[in-house]
Amino acid sequence: MGLTEQKNKQIVEAAIQEFQERGFAGASMDRISERAQVSKRTVYNHFDSKETLFRAINQCMFDQLQASMEIRFDPSVPIREELVRLGWTQGKILTDPAGMNMARMMMGELLRDPALAANMNRRLDMVRIVRDFLDAAVQSGKLAIPDTWLAAEQFLGLIKSQGFYPKLFGEEVVSKTELEAIIQSTVDMFLNSYAAEVE
Structure with a gap:
């Protein structure tokens, strides 16, 4: 260097x-x-x-975050385990105090600067990452999802609504125990709607 x-x-x-x-x-x-x-x-x-x-x-952090969130579906693993792994990939920043502090600060800047928000949304497309994962699960016959984009938004929404937004305006972060419960309940609801087979 x-x-x-x-x-x-x-x-x-x-x-x-x-x-x-x-x-x-x-x-x-x-x-x-x-x-x-x-x-x-x-x-x-x-x-x-x-x-x-x-x-x-922002560019540096989002590049790192995007790389850490990239996840490939493994059809040899039970679908529940794969969805839990997907949930942890998306939710791990929620248990990181430094990451949440930065997220809180960035949310304030997004409200102040709409152009920055649009640019961030283009760079960090978590919905696309989850949709690609779900597309692979559908192609393998593990899930039956008519609209994987909508399902990806639902999956992320279930995690964020419990693990991110309630903590956004406080000092605390969700605990790993709390996040585990959130992910498990998200996977339960998801499989109730979209499971193609029982394992």
Whole structure:
């Protein structure tokens, strides 16, 4: 890694900590430069504004999140186990305090900046990831779903309605025990509607 790349990495990591702790409005480029142990001029050489830095962090985080959420359906595994695995792939950020702090801060920015929201939706398409998984399950004969896009929205909605939105405006995150129960009940409801066979 070259010096420029190293400085860029230091700035991004420092900015993530700053945004997580203070939110976008309270974040300071001065504190980011102190955290990164670089001059303020260096920060501005890499990112010309706090908004530019925030968008770069979003891009970095969503690229990582998207990669971590990619999941392939395994037809050799019982469908219940596969759906539970899918639920945990989608829900693991909900149990991460740092991830939820960033999500809370980003939600505020989405309300402030509709263009940012549209851009994020284009980049992070969780519904597509789940739909692709469900399409493979349908093709294998494990599920019978007439509209996999709708079913993907339903699957995500059941998890988020219990594990994400109630925690969005508080300080806590859903516990792993709570999330396990949420995922199990989601899978129960999903199989009641869409199971093609009993295993």
